[in-house]
Amino acid sequence: MIVDTNVHFDRWPTRRLPDDEPKRLLARLAEHDVAGAWVGSFDAVLHRDVAAVNQRLMKLCRIADRERLVPVGTINPTLPDWQEDLRRCAELHGMRALRVYPGYHGYALDDESAAELLTEAARLGILLQIVANLEDERTQHPLLRATGVDVEPLIAWMGRLPELHVMVLGARRPRTRPEVIEQLVSTGRVTFDLSMLEGAGCVAGWIEQFGHESLVFGSHAPLFAFESALLKIAESPLGELQRRAILAENAQRQLDQLAELP
Amino acid sequence: MIWDLHCHLGALPGRTPHERMAELMAYADRLGIERVVVFMGWPHAVDPDPDEMRRQNDQVLDALSHWHDRAFGFVYLNPNHVDASLREFQRCVVRGPMVGIKLWVARRCHDEALDPIIAAATEQRAIIYQHTWYKTTGNLEGESTPENLVALARRHPRATFICGHSGGNWELGIRAVRSVDNISIGLGGFDPTAGVVEMAVRELGATRVVFGSDAAGRSFGSQLGKVIGAEVSDADRNLILGGNLEQMLTPILRSKGTGS
Numbered sequence A: 001m002i003v004d005t006n007v008h009f010d011r012w013p014t015r016r017l018p019d020d021e022p023k024r025l026l027a028r029l030a031e032h033d034v035a036g037a038w039v040g041s042f043d044a045v046l047h048r049d050v051a052a053v054n055q056r057l058m059k060l061c062r063i064a065d066r067e068r069l070v071p072v073g074t075i076n077p078t079l080p081d082w083q084e085d086l087r088r089c090a091e092l093h094g095m096r097a098l099r100v101y102p103g104y105h106g107y108a109l110d111d112e113s114a115a116e117l118l119t120e121a122a123r124l125g126i127l128l129q130i131v132a133n134l135e136d137e138r139t140q141h142p143l144l145r146a147t148g149v150d151v152e153p154l155i156a157w158m159g160r161l162p163e164l165h166v167m168v169l170g171a172r173r174p175r176t177r178p179e180v181i182e183q184l185v186s187t188g189r190v191t192f193d194l195s196m197l198e199g200a201g202c203v204a205g206w207i208e209q210f211g212h213e214s215l216v217f218g219s220h221a222p223l224f225a226f227e228s229a230l231l232k233i234a235e236s237p238l239g240e241l242q243r244r245a246i247l248a249e250n251a252q253r254q255l256d257q258l259a260e261l262p
Numbered sequence B: 001m002i003w004d005l006h007c008h009l010g011a012l013p014g015r016t017p018h019e020r021m022a023e024l025m026a027y028a029d030r031l032g033i034e035r036v037v038v039f040m041g042w043p044h045a046v047d048p049d050p051d052e053m054r055r056q057n058d059q060v061l062d063a064l065s066h067w068h069d070r071a072f073g074f075v076y077l078n079p080n081h082v083d084a085s086l087r088e089f090q091r092c093v094v095r096g097p098m099v100g101i102k103l104w105v106a107r108r109c110h111d112e113a114l115d116p117i118i119a120a121a122t123e124q125r126a127i128i129y130q131h132t133w134y135k136t137t138g139n140l141e142g143e144s145t146p147e148n149l150v151a152l153a154r155r156h157p158r159a160t161f162i163c164g165h166s167g168g169n170w171e172l173g174i175r176a177v178r179s180v181d182n183i184s185i186g187l188g189g190f191d192p193t194a195g196v197v198e199m200a201v202r203e204l205g206a207t208r209v210v211f212g213s214d215a216a217g218r219s220f221g222s223q224l225g226k227v228i229g230a231e232v233s234d235a236d237r238n239l240i241l242g243g244n245l246e247q248m249l250t251p252i253l254r255s256k257g258t259g260s
């Protein structure tokens, strides 16, 4: 059983993708025994009417597969009155996880805009998915360039906000340094998806360095081939416990822990 | 049948080439990759002098010696040292077991300095793997684009070229090489962006698309996923995963008397 924490609906701005229609994407996920998919929207990368993006996403997930799809709304804290988007996601849509794209929305994790967002996410008991990268900087469209997000400032935030839970999507190594990963995962409240891990045996390598509780399955489909994430798992020799943890249980546990918050 | 065009000995644990090959092949085995092409030693040298070239090629020769039934080698050459490169070609390909050449980022490949190297490779029917990128962030001074390779290939119509990394920005790389039949693209060493194989098959035909991973710097799995997940026919997929590479290697393997 697989829980895929890193999936998007809607159009990637610079390319049509083989699976950018929900029907195709869901068929692909079903074919590979994906029991849960956490879905955001590529529209959120550039659209400023984020409230509409979140509303459409909610509706689409309901219609397409209420059982398996976890809608993950987007918050852009550089927009006027983003607090209302947050309120709607939490109260109206009942979302338990939200996705942010600091690299595309133009702020850093030690900026003023991040401060209030992180504080609010912690207060509401919402899991924050921080998208570190959507695309290799070397292959970005020249008019859609975004640098990878530096997650080091999160170390201080995790200390300051004991209720904050974070999942980092698309972190690239060695850009994200081992000392930083080490400190973040040692809080027990930060996980990383494997979508942009590279290197022969990279999953086993991660486990050796940071343990198996800190890694979650994220395919970054449909921009990345879903099979790539799957084959990275197959490439590494893993025990059954480690396999299950990474494929589904770590992500599920992170959400469940939040549900139990007061 | 899966053959991997593009592997390295760097980014692996192990003190000796043999130890590193054992690591590499253990991962290859887990994904059913039968044969690998290996080039360059460690540490990575972007502009190796003749001594360093020889040292790195010796590492690969050592790696091959234990794995001759499953690994092929390409000789790493530096067009900033043409005479030394020609001597290395003689040593490693003509008199040695290697079956292709690897050109990296020391000098742009459209430069006429490369001509004697390409002529020697063509004569032996050795495959020429040229690293190429179109980096949005800007190429290194000596780093070739697919268009640089096109200029070279037009001067050498009988040579067999691989456009490494598909140019990275593959929507540009595939277009760049489209009109030049003796250039195939290598699929390794860029993120597993969906759709690359579909576009390549559409624009080049499946016979000009070759699977490679760029392991151990890249994951065999992530790179293989590009082909396994692609919406192409099984016949095309098989060509890409190994059939094409086998076909390209057949002439030189035959002339070495080691053809399968």
Ligand SMILES: [Zn+2]
Residues within 6 Å of the ligand: B006, B008, B189, B214
């Ligand atoms: Zn390489």
